[in-house]
């Protein structure tokens with residue numbers, strides 16, 4: 202597999218920090234972004250790399266040379282005038298082989314590329330986009346993705362959104378079939394998203410690869426500082442899915458949003474106090490943040506699964522507007538007790554996902570390579586504590602929502618906290634030690 206890096210853009214928004222450097226050469230933790238990318242490619246055996254250069258391109262060429270110092274072979278596509286992220290690819294179809302990886306030169310990422318490429322090759326799509334939630338979805342290109350992974354719509358960053366949407370952002374890393382290059386006209390400025398992908402999305406030909414791995418553009422001074430700090434702390438590499446991950450599993454109702462009984466429409470969802478701050482702290486750490494919730498509203502026929510999705514659209518919109526996100530949401534739509542007049546029989550089953558069953562936790566653990574003994578479960582009911590215990594995580598009961606008053610299971614938590622922020626602080630400060638690091642683990 203070969204790779205193309207788009208390094209032709211201008212770096213105007215970084216101001217002072219770029220000095221006179223093109224953005225892809227700006228050092229992060231002592232090394233230009235481009236070198237971090239090349240290292241990531243080389244680790245997965247991608248050693249033939251094309252770099253598209255334009256603005257200040259001669260500096261990039263001078264710095265990277267033929268790539269031999271990095272153990273790769275680098276060639277350049279020189280643009281006399283900017284042809285956009287797609288225009289430069291015209292005529293490259295034969296050269297790039299069946300599929301190739303494409304990255305934007307200002308994105309810092311550390312991704313298990315082998316896994317992403319396998320996923321792409323296992324599907325029929327012309328292109329697979331790496332997608333993830335970020336802390337500024339409101340000014341990012343956001344995608345609507347179906348349950349089978351096909352991208353259904355793209356909402357461009359410069360178009361105002363007056364509707365709820367998932368925090369599912371196009372990260373700027375792609376695996377593309379070279380055949381899509383045939384649609385790119387010669388010598389005309391064309392943008393990959395706007396002029397190529399949008400049409401292919403309408404045809405159902407583009408898929409999304411959802412990952413929790415680190416991918417961040419450093420397009421503004423604030424974002425640059427954050428990336429720099431994450432690189433120093435080792436967060437960037439720690440989130441590569443080839444390595445074991447740590448997660449904080451969160452209950453939803455009563456933990457993230459105010460407890461009001463069953464939530465059957467988006468307007469019933471209101472965030473608990475301190476939740477934004479709590480999630481931001483998790484997002485800033487090396488922990489993943491995964492919501493695991495029972496939603497028997499579906500089995501009771503109070504909601505369809507589509508309506509549950511709309512409630513989650515609202516939740517992610519409220520969080521995203523404030524710069525916070527969750528990495529994934531898993532829910533159980535089932536309920537075991539049959540025989541009620543209004544029920545949706547297809548969902549009235551005994552399943553393994555309904556908490557305190559650990560089906561959802563195991564599903565997430567498989568998807569994201571999570572070490573459960575280094576992970577936490579936070580919730581407001583004894584059902585959550587029992588789930589966390591069953592999954593061998595460390596459990597924290599919060600005082601919001603039911604605050605443990607459901608009394609369904611005779612089990613005590615490992616720790617208690619007033620609210621989500623106090624719980625997260627306890628974890629990140631080291632006060633709430635995980636099971637994996639405690640000598641004695643006792644449960645009542």
Ligand SMILES: [Zn+2]
Pocket residue numbers: 533534535552553554555
């Ligand atoms: Zn279930």
